[in-house]
Amino acid sequence: MSAILRLYPRAWRERYGDEMLAMLDARPASLSDRFDLVRGAFDARLHPQVRGAATPEKEIPVSQRLLGSMAALGGLVWILGFASLFVLPRDAYGDRDSTVAFIAVIFAGAGIGIALGELGTRGADASSRRVGHAIAAANIGAATTMLFGWPMFIIGLYAFPIIGILAAVRGVRNGVFPGWFVPAFVGLAIATMVGYMGSIHQDAAIVLMGGLGVAGLVLGARAIGGGPVAAAERSLA
Amino acid sequence: MSEGFDDLGRFARPAQQVVNVLAAGPRVPLAIQREVGARCGADLGPGTLFGVIARLERRGLVEVVASTATPRAYRLTALGAETRQALRAALTRPTRSPASAATRSPAR
Numbered sequence: 001m002s003a004i005l006r007l008y009p010r011a012w013r014e015r016y017g018d019e020m021l022a023m024l025d026a027r028p029a030s031l032s033d034r035f036d037l038v039r040g041a042f043d044a045r046l047h048p049q050v051r052g053a054a055t056p057e058k059e060i061p062v063s064q065r066l067l068g069s070m071a072a073l074g075g076l077v078w079i080l081g082f083a084s085l086f087v088l089p090r091d092a093y094g095d096r097d098s099t100v101a102f103i104a105v106i107f108a109g110a111g112i113g114i115a116l117g118e119l120g121t122r123g124a125d126a127s128s129r130r131v132g133h134a135i136a137a138a139n140i141g142a143a144t145t146m147l148f149g150w151p152m153f154i155i156g157l158y159a160f161p162i163i164g165i166l167a168a169v170r171g172v173r174n175g176v177f178p179g180w181f182v183p184a185f186v187g188l189a190i191a192t193m194v195g196y197m198g199s200i201h202q203d204a205a206i207v208l209m210g211g212l213g214v215a216g217l218v219l220g221a222r223a224i225g226g227g228p229v230a231a232a233e234r235s236l237a
Numbered sequence: 238m239s240e241g242f243d244d245l246g247r248f249a250r251p252a253q254q255v256v257n258v259l260a261a262g263p264r265v266p267l268a269i270q271r272e273v274g275a276r277c278g279a280d281l282g283p284g285t286l287f288g289v290i291a292r293l294e295r296r297g298l299v300e301v302v303a304s305t306a307t308p309r310a311y312r313l314t315a316l317g318a319e320t321r322q323a324l325r326a327a328l329t330r331p332t333r334s335p336a337s338a339a340t341r342s343p344a345r
Contacts, residue, residue, distance in 0.1 A: 016287050022308040023267045023283055033282050040284020049291035 004034060007041035011050045064122065067115045068223025074111030075216025077104050082210035086203075096202075102153075106143050109160040112216035113139025116164055119223055120171025128174060135167045157196060161189030161212060181219075188215050241324045251281055251289045256298065256313065256321050263302045263312035266290065293317065 005017055020037075029037065044050075081104020088097040114136040121132030142163065146156035168185040171177035188211040195208035242249040251273070258264060258272045266286055273281045281289075290311060293299040298317035302310040313321065 012291075016291065019266055019308050020283055020287055023270070026267050027270075029283065032280070033284075036282025036284040038284070040282070040288050043284070043288055044291075049288070049295050 004037045004041070007038060008044050009048060009050070011048075012044045015050045064119065065224050067119050068220045068225075070111045070220070071115035071119070071216045071223060072220025074108040074115065075213040075218075075220060076108075078108035078112065078213030078216060079210050081105055081108060082206050082213070085206050105157065105160075106146050108213065108216070109146075109156070110139050110143035112212070112219070113142070113160060113163055113167070115216070115223070116167040116171070116219065119219065120167045120176055121174060122176055124174040124176070128170070131170060132167075135163060135170070138163050154196075158193060161192050164212070164215075165189050177219075178222075184218075185215050188212050241320075241327070245289075245292055248285070248289050248292055251279070251285055252293060253324070254279060254281070255286070255289050255293065256317060259299060259311060259313045260318065260321055263310040265308045265310045267308070269311070 002021065005013060005020060008017070024033075081101040084100040084104070085096045085098060088100065090096055117132045117135030117139065120135070121129045124132070139160065142156040142159035144156075145159070146153045165182075165186055168177060168182050172179060172182045191208040192212045195205035195211075197205075242252040245252050254273045254277050255269055258269050258276070264272065266283075269290075270281050270283070270286050273279055290299065294301075294311075296316075297314055298320055299311045300314050302312050304310065
């Protein structure tokens with residue numbers, strides 16, 4: 001139920017959230033109550049009644065939530081793609097079925113990369129935002145390159161973590177991503193590339209390669225929840 | 238508030254019901270919801286109820302009863318009570334029917 005209440009603006013939740021939860025504890029919500037709550041949340045955002053809720057879009061702009069959702073969804077698809085290597089049946093030669101992972105990497109890599117580039121330069125100056133657009137475009141290019149098969153696939157595969165590191169550094173320098181994001185992302189990106197090289201046990205390599213998906217999930221969750229990205233937006237307001 | 242709660246759109250009718258309930262004394266939201274249901278047969282959903290409370294509170298018609306108890310109770314303010322009286326008076330005031338008004342108007 002608290003998940004539905006998260007649809008309400010923050011100021012609204014601070015003012016009425018506890019009372020709404022207390023009421024819903026006393027009288028469990030029916031299906032129509034849930035519908036009414038969702039409708040009320042839309043209304044609270046469209047017609048803010050609580051002081052401080054008048055600028056919810058500045059706190060967490062829709063575009064930021066969309067980019068955050070893209071990063072989170074990309075992270076999830078990336079992880080599921082690599083997880084499919086463990087789940088799908090092997091072929092007659094005992095090799096893993098990599099079709100799902102192949103498609104997942106292309107779309108998830110592009111999604112995470114676009115979000116990373118655009119979110120990392122939010123609230124920054126115009127030239128920095130152009131770099132963010134370039135990073136997003138480079139990720140689309142890397143994804144497109146992978147569609148041409150071997151050896152272009154490998155070029156795109158390595159391009160994702162490398163471009164991602166550049167985007168993470170840019171985001172921290174702009175004060176948009178938290179300081180720990182660069183070492184965490186670089187660690188995951190290097191682990192991913194080590195996994196690509198196949199110089200370690202195959203199962204361990206797959207787990208390592210799935211690591212970048214975690215970065216996408218964390219980035220997305222922070223953007224949707226109004227992390228430092230939102231703070232940068234507020235400073236502009 | 239001369240037009241009553243007409244400007245509240247879909248919240249107008251629930252607002253009238255909540256104000257009528259609070260006229261009997263302070264109530265917590267759950268009690269308001271139950272009493273509206275019992276009096277009017279209207280199922281006031283939690284989203285609508287708090288949407289109404291927020292609107293009435295913003296207009297200074299209801300206020301939280303100062304207390305540390307949870308959940309908080311709401312009551313009508315003096316302005317809220319005046320508004321309710323004015324609305325009731327407007328509803329009971331005899332109005333001239335269009336037919337009688339037409340007979341008194343000069344022919345053109």
